[in-house]
Amino acid sequence: xxxxxxxxxxxxxxxxxxTKGFAGSQCRDASRFLxxxxxxxxxxxxxxxxxxxxxxxxxxxxxx
Numbered sequence: 001x002x003x004x005x006x007x008x009x010x011x012x013x014x015x016x017x018x019t020k021g022f023a024g025s026q027c028r029d030a031s032r033f034l035x036x037x038x039x040x041x042x043x044x045x046x047x048x049x050x051x052x053x054x055x056x057x058x059x060x061x062x063x064x
Contacts, residue, residue, distance in 0.1 A: 005031055014042070024050070 003021040010016070015038050019027035027050070035041060 003030070005034065007034065 004019070006018045006020070008016040008018070017031050017034050017038070019031050022030055
């Protein structure tokens with residue numbers, strides 16, 4: 001599977017960062033620069049795949 005970082009910006013300015021194809025905490029390492037640039041984290045959802053060899057998780061950030 002390819003590794004992908006997908007960023008979605010809502011109309012209200014909230015950003016969602018979703019990583020695909022990373023194993024374990026590699027997804028956090030890969031998206032850290034985006035988390036730092038986007039500001040304060042409002043929510044994090046770790047999907048079941050996070051605890052498997054291929055992980056997928058989302059970071060929801062406030063737009064302010």
